[in-house]
Amino acid sequence: MNVRILIPALNEEETIGDVIEGFKRQGFERITVIDGNSTDRTRDIAKEKGAEVIVQSGKGKGQAVREAFEILDDDVIVMIDADSTYMPEDVQKLLEPIEKGVADHVVGNRLLNFEEGAFRRLNLLGNRIINLIFRILYGVNLQDILSGYRAMTKEVYKNVNLEKMGFEVETELTVETIANGFRIMEVPIYYRKRRGKTKLKPFSDGYRIVYTIYNLLGRYSPGRYFYLIGLVFLLLGFAGGIYVVYDWFRNVSHFLLVNLVSMLVVSGILIIAVGFLSDSMMRVNIQIKREMREIRRRLEELESKGD
Structure with missing residues (x-):
């Protein structure tokens, strides 16, 4: 070398x-x-x-x-x-x-x-x-x-x-x-x-x-950005949900907060799903690059042996 x-x-x-x-x-x-x-x-x-x-x-x-x-x-x-x-x-x-x-x-x-x-x-x-x-x-x-x-x-x-x-x-x-x-x-x-x-x-x-x-x-791993953001949304949604349920047992209703909590939870799940798809695509791309390099190495070895 x-x-x-x-x-x-x-x-x-x-x-x-x-x-x-x-x-x-x-x-x-x-x-x-x-x-x-x-x-x-x-x-x-x-x-x-x-x-x-x-x-x-x-x-x-x-x-x-x-x-x-x-x-x-x-x-x-x-x-x-x-x-x-x-x-x-x-x-x-x-x-x-x-x-x-x-x-x-x-x-x-x-x-x-x-x-x-x-x-x-x-x-x-x-x-x-x-x-x-x-x-x-x-x-x-x-x-x-x-x-x-x-x-x-x-x-x-x-x-x-x-x-x-x-x-x-x-x-x-x-x-x-x-x-x-x-x-x-x-x-x-x-x-x-x-x-x-x-x-x-x-x-x-x-x-x-x-x-x-x-x-x-x-x-x-672009998906990990989405995981972190999605997790924050889920945690905020669950925290708000606990508060809504607690007050509901006390006969206090929070209609607007229920909508917000639902949006946070659903958004968190969707963001995490997008992250999973992004990660999967990136890992497939990395694997393809590895395999292409391995094929190229093997071809070069065969060429050198042929020479």
Whole structure:
């Protein structure tokens, strides 16, 4: 496989050289640093270490990744942060499922094995809550959707639609992968303590990520929007119905409220039914995409054997 290492970076002069050297020791020569207009020596050090350097045209990690995906054309991209928290030595763990043909997108799970001090208690708790919310809403058993160390095939990174500009990009990449019917899996990796000051803002970035998880729900399971709205209508209808029945036993009638309650209950049921139909259509679409890719893979294998 033709593998490219992609390193988004912003003011990482302290660690960028170590990350590049680590991949060089693993035998990877195709290394691209996409730099967010660093004000330190990040670009100079990257060039000295033999990496290709691209200065991004906009701002934010999400915009940098999107721009890199448009420019690059390699069989597989391995994306890693420039802060030396991830180990280049773990790269084969991410590439192996792709080489074996069992995954299109592989995510490094940091939460199973990490250095003491790599996560603050608040950050670790936030990570676990965000991942739990994702599993509940999407029904996909992924433990670390925020990991910045991942490998993906050309078919994945050329077909994902990235719109988020900042740290939400990992979440969007994950959602786009499953929404397009690509196979995604996790492998355990080691996570180290960051050297230098983190750019992550726990509360504001955490809120944006949770909002992104909900906001992107429509790409994977549009029916779940309808389920939530329908459930609210039903709950309001049932609450109003209990009040109407309670007063009816006290010989107090609420004719207008009865009509409103009925409308809420019926509307809730109809909205949930629409959600079910939308979900079914989306899942059929995802399944068709998977099957088409599998047919294409098999045809390519037959062609290569024939050659």
